[in-house]
Amino acid sequence: MTDSAPRRARVRAPELIGKGGWLNTGDQQYTLADLRGRIVVLDFWTFCCINCLHVLDELRELEEKHQDTLVVIGVHSPKFVHEAEHQAVVDAVERYGVAHPVLDDPELATWKQYAVRAWPTLVVIDPEGYVVAQHAGEGHVHAIERLVTELEAEHETKGTLRRGDGPYVAPEPEPTALRFPGKALLLPSGTFLVSDTTRHQLVELAEDAETVVRRIGSGTRGFADGGPREASFNEPQGLALLDDGSVVVADTVNHALRRLDPVTGEVTTLAGTGKQWWQGAATSGPAREVDLSSPWDVAVFGGKVWIAMAGVHQLWTYDPAERTVAVAAGTTNEGLVDGPAAEAWFAQPSGLAATADRLWLADSETSALRWVGLDGQVHTAVGTGLFDFGHRDGAAGQALLQHPLGVTVLPDGSVAVADTYNHALRRYDPATGEVTTLATDLREPSDAVLAGEDIVVVESARHRLTRLRLPEEAVRVESVAHRTQRAATEVIPGTLRLEVIFQAPAGQKLDTLPHARTDSRGGTPIGPSTRLLVSATPPELLLKGEGADTDLSRDLELNPDVTEGVLHVSAMAASCDDDPANAYPACHVHQQDWGVPVRLTEGGADRLPLVLAGMDDTAPGQG
Numbered sequence: 001m002t003d004s005a006p007r008r009a010r011v012r013a014p015e016l017i018g019k020g021g022w023l024n025t026g027d028q029q030y031t032l033a034d035l036r037g038r039i040v041v042l043d044f045w046t047f048c049c050i051n052c053l054h055v056l057d058e059l060r061e062l063e064e065k066h067q068d069t070l071v072v073i074g075v076h077s078p079k080f081v082h083e084a085e086h087q088a089v090v091d092a093v094e095r096y097g098v099a100h101p102v103l104d105d106p107e108l109a110t111w112k113q114y115a116v117r118a119w120p121t122l123v124v125i126d127p128e129g130y131v132v133a134q135h136a137g138e139g140h141v142h143a144i145e146r147l148v149t150e151l152e153a154e155h156e157t158k159g160t161l162r163r164g165d166g167p168y169v170a171p172e173p174e175p176t177a178l179r180f181p182g183k184a185l186l187l188p189s190g191t192f193l194v195s196d197t198t199r200h201q202l203v204e205l206a207e208d209a210e211t212v213v214r215r216i217g218s219g220t221r222g223f224a225d226g227g228p229r230e231a232s233f234n235e236p237q238g239l240a241l242l243d244d245g246s247v248v249v250a251d252t253v254n255h256a257l258r259r260l261d262p263v264t265g266e267v268t269t270l271a272g273t274g275k276q277w278w279q280g281a282a283t284s285g286p287a288r289e290v291d292l293s294s295p296w297d298v299a300v301f302g303g304k305v306w307i308a309m310a311g312v313h314q315l316w317t318y319d320p321a322e323r324t325v326a327v328a329a330g331t332t333n334e335g336l337v338d339g340p341a342a343e344a345w346f347a348q349p350s351g352l353a354a355t356a357d358r359l360w361l362a363d364s365e366t367s368a369l370r371w372v373g374l375d376g377q378v379h380t381a382v383g384t385g386l387f388d389f390g391h392r393d394g395a396a397g398q399a400l401l402q403h404p405l406g407v408t409v410l411p412d413g414s415v416a417v418a419d420t421y422n423h424a425l426r427r428y429d430p431a432t433g434e435v436t437t438l439a440t441d442l443r444e445p446s447d448a449v450l451a452g453e454d455i456v457v458v459e460s461a462r463h464r465l466t467r468l469r470l471p472e473e474a475v476r477v478e479s480v481a482h483r484t485q486r487a488a489t490e491v492i493p494g495t496l497r498l499e500v501i502f503q504a505p506a507g508q509k510l511d512t513l514p515h516a517r518t519d520s521r522g523g524t525p526i527g528p529s530t531r532l533l534v535s536a537t538p539p540e541l542l543l544k545g546e547g548a549d550t551d552l553s554r555d556l557e558l559n560p561d562v563t564e565g566v567l568h569v570s571a572m573a574a575s576c577d578d579d580p581a582n583a584y585p586a587c588h589v590h591q592q593d594w595g596v597p598v599r600l601t602e603g604g605a606d607r608l609p610l611v612l613a614g615m616d617d618t619a620p621g622q623g
Helices: 050-065 086-095 109-113 143-156
Strands: 022-025 038-044 068-077 102-104 121-125 130-136 182-186 192-194 201-205 214-215 236-241 247-251 256-260 268-270 285-286 295-301 304-309 312-321 324-329 349-354 359-362 368-373 377-382 386-391 406-409 413-420 424-429 434-439 444-453 456-457 465-470 482-483 489-491 494-503 508-510 530-538 543-545 547-549 553-558 564-577 587-598 607-614
Touching: 022 086, 022 553, 038 050, 038 143, 050 068, 068 086, 086 102, 086 130, 121 143, 130 143, 182 236, 182 406, 182 456, 192 236, 201 236, 247 295, 247 304, 256 295, 304 349, 324 530, 359 406, 359 413, 406 444, 413 444, 413 456, 424 444, 434 494, 494 530, 494 564, 530 543, 530 553, 587 607
Parallel strands: 038 068, 068 102, 236 295, 295 349, 349 406, 489 587, 494 607
Antiparallel strands: 022 102, 038 121, 121 130, 130 607, 182 192, 192 201, 201 214, 236 247, 247 256, 256 268, 285 324, 295 304, 304 312, 312 324, 349 359, 359 368, 368 377, 386 482, 406 413, 413 424, 424 434, 444 456, 456 465, 494 553, 508 564, 530 547, 530 564, 543 553, 564 587
16 A cells, blocks of 8 residues: 555654663653654664664664754564563663663553554654654665654744753763673684674683683774774674684674684675665675675585575575675575575574584574575474574474574584573484573573583673583473564454555655666665565465565455464565656665464454554544
């Protein structure tokens, strides 16, 4: 459902409620009345979500440019049980450099008041306290920036705009040697190289895994090659050793692969342009000319560097000999689907480890341990999908993890999993198909490396490496199982009208010139202007309406014999600058994935609106 000239709907903004209280405000509590006169952008996010992290980075320039009129407020709305812990939210706000107030809403109270259905969702509130726009997914900041400029002018004229300093109060920095380290690598010298993610550096630690030998990188966000003091990173993560002794670094927020010479400390760029990959961009080619998207980990497998491309739910490869990159597995659709590499679905792959014949991966959003064989087939060892997680040992088919970020091959061929949100180190034995627990009371472990008879764990939220002797016996842990806490939407069995709401931002129109379109950076052709992909868990829920098409509205036929499930909806729309004089207008891609829990009931809704951009004009209370 599209509209190229939307009216501005006005809905009174519900109050901001969060049991966890406010962060980044110097302990001050706020209401919407306190923010009257300012333009407010609510960013509904959760810290596990890579798309949410992308939006945090998109917002930085907007916040800086409009700092005296605009207040961005992050409304933290958890998916996983661990994300509902207040200290975990405090950690995440520091870890990702969130420089605006955050409301901790562990019970999703504000999420429900604003009828949010997806992470991330951005809601714009005008200076008089009315909701004037809603956007789901990434790629909307250009539209919000234009709206903010319009609102500034409109409310300056009306006398309802209040300029001045915002409510953000920066927290005091902590003097630890590491700050939220991500991954670690044992160097041939016996020392450890650690990605010190929040400080944007690599740190070499002595053999005791504690003493700092040297730091590499300026320590501030940036994308620059050079010596150990001149080079800069942006939230680096994964590390892998190449045959020539150099180290490949997944420079996550720079969307790049970097090369470190451990002898000289010199840093160069291997792959990526520094810009984020979008649908329709190149998926192979010269490594320095192809965009990447949040590479989270790297591992050498089959003579190539494999990349856990968390930002687009794929695995890519970098060929050191040819200096090229290419997609190796995954469709960009988020989920858990095994089979041939080109048809498999992943969900934010975040950890890699290779043996001679298998590439193991931690697929974080499906809480899964998966592997790719030399034949290109993708398999799942542990995990069932996007919505089930927990801490359960036993047979792999019923075992549960919670958002794992790291994987390590052990000497006996079994696999250790950094089970991040369970604060545990788990073990999967391919020979027996059993899952056990090796250690607990770790704080957000994100990686582990073998060092002699020990395993050294990156204990990210304790800002340290922790050395453990590999136990001979498993730890006994009480089994728990969870599902995401979002309430199911009640819908009718039979025909359900699915409508993705997309209203092109002011000054733009829905793209109708596929032959002439380039993205907003210029030069890159974008595919079809709209795309809608629908599937369901369980698959039997959908009798009709599955698959991909270009229409943003569709009639689904729901199976009355399936009482509840999840509808998976992925939508994309491109809008272009509305300038008749420009034959090659710049275009902007808007995209989002929804997982909508539904319950079939005779009194349920016969229409399911999902807002990609704009406002749902049929919603109550608008006008």
